[in-house]
Amino acid sequence: MSKFQVTITALFIIFIIAGVTLFATYKGSSNTTETASINIWGTFPSSVFDEYISKINSTRSSQLKIDYTEISESSFDKTFIEALARGRGPDAILVNQDSLYRHSDKVIPIPFDTLPQRNFQDTFIQQSELYLTQTGVLALPFVVDPIVMYWNRDSFTNAGVSTYPKFWDEFTKLNVDLTQKDVNSNIRKSAIALGEFSNVLHAREILGTLFLQSGNSITFKTTNTDDTGITLSSALGSRNFDGIKTSQPALDFFTQFSNPSGANYSWNRSLPSSRSSFLSGNLATYFGFASEVRDLREKNPNLNFDVAPMPQARGGKNRATYGAMYGLSIVRSAVDPLGTFTTLSTLVAPDALAEMVTASYLPPVRRDMIGRGSLDLYLSIFYDSALISRGWLDTDKMSSNNIFRSIVESVTSGKKDSRQALQDGSDEYDILLKSI
Secondary structure: OOHHHHHHHHHHHHHHHHHHHHHHHOOOOOOOOOOOOEEEEEOOOHHHHHHHHHHHHOOOOOOOOEEEEEOOHHHHHHHHHHHHHOOOOOOEEEEEHHHHHHHHHHEEOEEOOOOOHHHHHHHEOHHHHHHEOOOEEOOEEEEEEEEEEEEEHHHHHHOOOOOOOOEHHHHHHHHHHHOEEOOOOOEEEEOOOOOOOOOOOOHHHHHHHHHHHOOOOOEEEEEOOOOOOEEEEEOOOOOOOOOHHHHHHHHHHHHHHHOOOOOOOOOOOOOOOHHHHHHOOOEOEEEEEHHHHHHHHHHOOOOOEEEEOOOEOOOOOOOOEEEEEEEEEEEOOOOOHHHHHHHHHHHOOHHHHHHHHHHHOOOOOEHHHHHHOOOOOOHHHHHHHHHOEEOOOOOOHHHHHHHHHHHHHHHHOOOOOHHHHHHHHHHHHHHHHOOO
């Protein structure tokens, strides 16, 4: 045989071997995998979820059969529990971490035999570890909405400040440059809105961020000795853990901005809400969720603002920002729990979550997706914020918000010092957490 014939023959043999190998190792695509038809109830917006499912199905030969029902946070508990009592509950729920704990006895933890803990932690962001129990996973992470900092570029430029603050201590100088007061010391423009609860939007989450950055987890999660579930307790006080060492400096920092006699005074309860002040151009920085960016742009198209990561403690060991994370849990009343798990797993696969990023304009919860980054102006910031997002399990968001408010206002009113306010609030929070 000539050299040419030998070469052609060798190439044919290589192609045949490659073809056989490819066929033997091919396991099929998720686009053709049959999934169970399931019902999901949740507090996540149906408009976004329905668009997300539509985008996924547009690329699949085997359509996902999911009936999603949005229920308001205020009525979800009652509706869900009553439906379960009648035997008409959903196959899965999609709720925020603040709502999951009180329903943990109504969901089936995914055992580590099915989803190994190592795989779970390597796949999803650190905040998702809130879902871990001694024997399994309470929910599959689905989407996270981190707190970020919106800053008014014109306010900074006009004051001769070149960029946004990366650390909290920079606000001492920024208050001098950006906070404006009249002759009677009335605040006209502010650098930062902290120190109050009534007109600081997301005050609970912002104060929680300061706690988390200080190394305080806010709540402890322990597994019951009989392995029937988990128990929560407060980490803010000193009864079982000296949490005050970490939480007191964070509280002192938060409250100083509403102290009229303090050097950093820049906010009081007589002012409009922090969001309204930012939209009107009278507040230089606003701490809000990533999901607010589109609404802020629509509310005031002429506002020259940008997005930045949440400021951090200088020299701090814990980069963190609060994240509102939604997870998918299998309900004990599910007709086909295994089929439900298969469908939910499809929803958190990389190709599916890529569609969620498009539909929601929120960052993914998967590490491999965050690692690839984003060239989008705002998503690049949201991706970084998702990686450092943290949170805590709660029993009643409204009640805990009132406790946080009481802690802050007892300090700003002068009724208590910050240490006593934290201890009393922690004791009250502990009772709330153990009431479920």
